[in-house]
Amino acid sequence: MSNIKVAIRVRPLTTSEATLDHQLTVHMGVNNTVHLHNPAISKTSAKYGWSNKRASSQSRQFAFDYCFPATDGSSVSANIASQEKVFEELGMPVLNSLFDGYNACVLAYGQSGTGKTYTMMGTPLELGLAPKLCTAIFERIASECGCSNVHLKTKRPSFRIEISFMEIYNEKVRDLLDEHSNRDSVQLKIREHPQLGPYVQGLSRHTVEDAAAALELLKEGVLRRSSAATHKNGHSSRSHAVFTVHCTAAWVTGDGLPRETVAKLHLVDLAGSERASCNPVSRLRLKEGALINKSLASLGNVINALAEKTSLSKGSISTLNTSSSSTSSINIRSVQTTPSASPRRSQASFIPYRDSVLTWLLKDSLGGNSKTFLVAAISPSTHAFKETLNTLRFAERAKRVVNEPVINENASVELIHHLVQEVTRLRALFAQSVESNQSNDNSGLIPSENISNLLGAHHSKARELTEDWLRKWSREIGEATTTVHTTPQSTEIGIQTSFPIIMEDLGYVITAKETKSANRAPVENATSNLETVLFHSETSCWSDDSLDGSYPTEFHPTTDSHTEYSRMNKLMVQEPAWIIKPNFHIGESLSAPFSDSFHQQRQSPTLPSKKRITAKKVVRTRPDVRTMFENSGEIPQSRCSSPLSSSLVVTSPLPESFSERKAFRYLPDQAHPSSSSACSEKLPLDNLPSNQDHEIAKVKSTSHGEKMISNDSHKSYQESELASSNAEFVPSSRIGLSSRNTCCCHILHHGSPCKLQNQNFLAQIAYQRNGYCQHDTSYQQSRAVRCKSQSFDTILRAELLAIRRRMVARTASPKVAASLRYLTQWQTDSLANSLAIKS
Numbered sequence: 001m002s003n004i005k006v007a008i009r010v011r012p013l014t015t016s017e018a019t020l021d022h023q024l025t026v027h028m029g030v031n032n033t034v035h036l037h038n039p040a041i042s043k044t045s046a047k048y049g050w051s052n053k054r055a056s057s058q059s060r061q062f063a064f065d066y067c068f069p070a071t072d073g074s075s076v077s078a079n080i081a082s083q084e085k086v087f088e089e090l091g092m093p094v095l096n097s098l099f100d101g102y103n104a105c106v107l108a109y110g111q112s113g114t115g116k117t118y119t120m121m122g123t124p125l126e127l128g129l130a131p132k133l134c135t136a137i138f139e140r141i142a143s144e145c146g147c148s149n150v151h152l153k154t155k156r157p158s159f160r161i162e163i164s165f166m167e168i169y170n171e172k173v174r175d176l177l178d179e180h181s182n183r184d185s186v187q188l189k190i191r192e193h194p195q196l197g198p199y200v201q202g203l204s205r206h207t208v209e210d211a212a213a214a215l216e217l218l219k220e221g222v223l224r225r226s227s228a229a230t231h232k233n234g235h236s237s238r239s240h241a242v243f244t245v246h247c248t249a250a251w252v253t254g255d256g257l258p259r260e261t262v263a264k265l266h267l268v269d270l271a272g273s274e275r276a277s278c279n280p281v282s283r284l285r286l287k288e289g290a291l292i293n294k295s296l297a298s299l300g301n302v303i304n305a306l307a308e309k310t311s312l313s314k315g316s317i318s319t320l321n322t323s324s325s326s327t328s329s330i331n332i333r334s335v336q337t338t339p340s341a342s343p344r345r346s347q348a349s350f351i352p353y354r355d356s357v358l359t360w361l362l363k364d365s366l367g368g369n370s371k372t373f374l375v376a377a378i379s380p381s382t383h384a385f386k387e388t389l390n391t392l393r394f395a396e397r398a399k400r401v402v403n404e405p406v407i408n409e410n411a412s413v414e415l416i417h418h419l420v421q422e423v424t425r426l427r428a429l430f431a432q433s434v435e436s437n438q439s440n441d442n443s444g445l446i447p448s449e450n451i452s453n454l455l456g457a458h459h460s461k462a463r464e465l466t467e468d469w470l471r472k473w474s475r476e477i478g479e480a481t482t483t484v485h486t487t488p489q490s491t492e493i494g495i496q497t498s499f500p501i502i503m504e505d506l507g508y509v510i511t512a513k514e515t516k517s518a519n520r521a522p523v524e525n526a527t528s529n530l531e532t533v534l535f536h537s538e539t540s541c542w543s544d545d546s547l548d549g550s551y552p553t554e555f556h557p558t559t560d561s562h563t564e565y566s567r568m569n570k571l572m573v574q575e576p577a578w579i580i581k582p583n584f585h586i587g588e589s590l591s592a593p594f595s596d597s598f599h600q601q602r603q604s605p606t607l608p609s610k611k612r613i614t615a616k617k618v619v620r621t622r623p624d625v626r627t628m629f630e631n632s633g634e635i636p637q638s639r640c641s642s643p644l645s646s647s648l649v650v651t652s653p654l655p656e657s658f659s660e661r662k663a664f665r666y667l668p669d670q671a672h673p674s675s676s677s678a679c680s681e682k683l684p685l686d687n688l689p690s691n692q693d694h695e696i697a698k699v700k701s702t703s704h705g706e707k708m709i710s711n712d713s714h715k716s717y718q719e720s721e722l723a724s725s726n727a728e729f730v731p732s733s734r735i736g737l738s739s740r741n742t743c744c745c746h747i748l749h750h751g752s753p754c755k756l757q758n759q760n761f762l763a764q765i766a767y768q769r770n771g772y773c774q775h776d777t778s779y780q781q782s783r784a785v786r787c788k789s790q791s792f793d794t795i796l797r798a799e800l801l802a803i804r805r806r807m808v809a810r811t812a813s814p815k816v817a818a819s820l821r822y823l824t825q826w827q828t829d830s831l832a833n834s835l836a837i838k839s
């Protein structure tokens with residue numbers, strides 16, 4: 001049970017009000033009290049010597065849960081509650097409720113022009129609750145995905161966020177996210193689901209993967225919303241707007257049980273109440289105003305009825321308490337059906353939700369399953385005294401409304417939990433039964449076969465439902481995105497680590513990729529699937545953003561491309577393998593045998609070292625990069641890596657003239673201060689392109705004390721590099737980033753598209769471990785990734801440990817070890833330690 005929480009927000013006097021010398025009527029006291037008095041009346045009573053009665057009837061004091069003042073009474077602009085403060089005090093509890101699985105609702109109520117829209121939507125410079133919440137939701141998702149044990153969720157949850165946005169204009173519901181809808185189009189109907197409550201039939205729901213997408217939808221809807229100039233507000237909302245965020249969270253608990261919560265958040269910006277006496281600009285405005293007032297009156301009636309109901313139930317409880325002190329055996333039912341109380345109660349128990357579209361739709365939020373917050377917006381001006389008093393009275397009544405929020409668990413998940421409990425109970429019963437069989441005491445016990453049958457049935461039902469749920473959840477998330485792939489369902493997690501090495505006069509960037517398959521039984525077998533390692537190593541690579549991931553026709557490695565492709569898919573599912581072409585030997589660093597499976601697969605235990613890569617054909621490289629090479633007379637010997645990770649990578653050794661110094665022009669001196677001394681020793685940075693400043697400017701400090709260059713900055717850096725005529729060699733994003741010792745994480749899922757938050761999550765982990773991470777944007781764009789989230793936790797943790805181990809293994813070659821100084825600190829340390837151990 002929780003009461004509606006009420007906040008009062010006072011807007012500052014407008015410029016015209018201040019110019020016209022409007023007096024202030026509202027003052028905030030201690031403990032969230034609001035004092036309202038009418039200075040005009042006080043003055044008049046003093047002047048004519050009236051009794052204080054009239055003046056005091058115009059002076060009231062209220063207490064609320066939150067107060068957001070606009071003035072301290074002495075100056076207009078001082079002490080104004082900022083949008084940030086409102087978000088912190090109201091937005092954060094709302095956010096917490098949503099992530100705990102509760103429905104939540106924020107209603108902005110008040111006279112026209114008092115700041116409802118300002119509070120809910122804000123302005124471009126001062127964002128309101130809705131945009132701030134959109135951003136915060138995705139930040140929370142990223143953080144929940146990034147750390148364990150949040151809200152007792154022992155496995156990291158995965159989320160689905162959907163958005164809908166509607167307005168109630170003249171008692172008609174309209175979808176604000178449907179570009180074809182307009183005020184004259186067919187109105188949407190409200191229906192009521194026995195369990196889920198009222199909903200709008202045919203209202204579009206949009207799955208969003210990041211805050212930007214959510215904000216875009218919000219903006220779109222706000223632009224479509226009906227508004228007009230009125231005498232009170234130049235941009236007055238003529239409809240009630242309801243922005244809804246549906247948040248579904250799914251995770252697997254420590255004991256392997258699925259959990260799924262489905263919560264929704266309504267952000268309601270009501271149209272402003274207005275006096276009918278105020279001259280309407282047109283007949284249309286008059287009609288709009290009348291319907292707005294009508295629906296607000298219905299809202300008032302619902303609030304009144306609910307407040308009354310609360311008072312009555314409190315009365316019942318106090319009656320019960322008094323009676324029970326005298327008669328201990330009295331029961332609640334008998335008190336509630338006391339004849340004298342019943343007519344009033346039955347009247348009060350009827351809540352006129354259906355009197356208006358607004359109240360019907362908000363049924364859950366008003367006296368139902370929701371944690372509701374009401375923001376009553378008021379004007380401090382004497383001229384609005386009456387409306388302000390009405391608003392405060394309304395808010396005071398709303399405070400008495402009691403809601404009954406519950407965590408909204410998915411029904412089938414609840415059933416699974418119930419079955420599992422039942423299985424535990426039956427097991428105990430079974431043990432008891434067996435014991436008593438042994439002692440030949442069968443009195444009162446159910447025969448053990450019966451229990452065993454029931455146990456078996458329950459167990460298999462629970463397992464079946466869990467599997468269904470896992471399938472449904474991953475499919476649902478897959479369906480949420482637009483790209484659909486028909487390749488077999490398989491889930492992999494890959495980690496890519498890149499670092500430069502120098503062999504003779506050639507610089508290479510080594511990109512080591514590891515991909516694991518976890519497609520089967522993601523929960524139970526995740527750990528064992530870790531052994532299914534698909535290791536892919538290759539030399540320097542240019543990622544070709546223009547490649548869409550389709551198999552290039554020119555690709556002629558030793559095996560037929562299609563066979564290769566299907567083999568890859570198969571391998572991902574079934575067996576560990578090394579994907580290294582015989583003609584793709586890049587030096588002893590990667591020739592070291594890494595696993596037994598490698599020997600089995602390749603037969604030749606070691607690859608010849610220091611052999612240059614010779615590819616049969618030049619595959620597509622970025623046209624600009626190619627042109628650049630052609631101009632300089634150097635055609636890169638490129639090859640295309642197998643479509644291991646769905647994102648095709650065009651690889652190439654660095655060209656002959658790509659000298660050491662040039663190769664390391666892009667080293668992370670600025671990005672990784674720890675490695676800067678090592679770099680600058682050997683690689684003077686005097687030849688850095690002038691636009692490096694641009695890049696450096698965008699290097700962001702992070703909480704880890706290290707610096708990270710955003711993708712954007714890198715992109716623009718790269719673009720400016722391309723534009724620069726004296727550029728001799730233009731690295732693609734991958735090479736550029738690779739030379740920064742990045743560790744990129746890919747989650748690969750053949751068959752369904754990517755969920756950004758999961759990538760964020762992995763990238764975040766990678767960053768934490770490696771000090772730097774890259775978002776593979778081309779990958780995000782071109783290919784779909786979806787991983788069954790419940791396997792992330794186990795796989796990734798082991799993955800990160802494994803990559804560390806493997807990095808150590810690579811130090812078998814002193815040449816590679818020499819390149820370690822360019823790796824980030826933790827890598828360097830662990831590898832150096834291992835070298836020391838080996839020597």
Ligand SMILES: Nc1ncnc2c1ncn2[C@@H]1O[C@H](COP(=O)(O)OP(=O)(O)OP(=O)(O)O)[C@@H](O)[C@H]1O
Pocket residue numbers: 010011012070110111112113114115116117118119123232233235236237238270271272273377
């Ligand atoms: N707390 C505040 N601080 C600064 N300016 C505010 C505040 N509240 C409202 N305003 C300004 O007051 C004007 C009216 O606000 P707004 O449009 O939000 O009112 P409203 O209650 O939504 O009106 P209506 O019901 O007519 O749509 C806007 O210019 C807004 O920027």
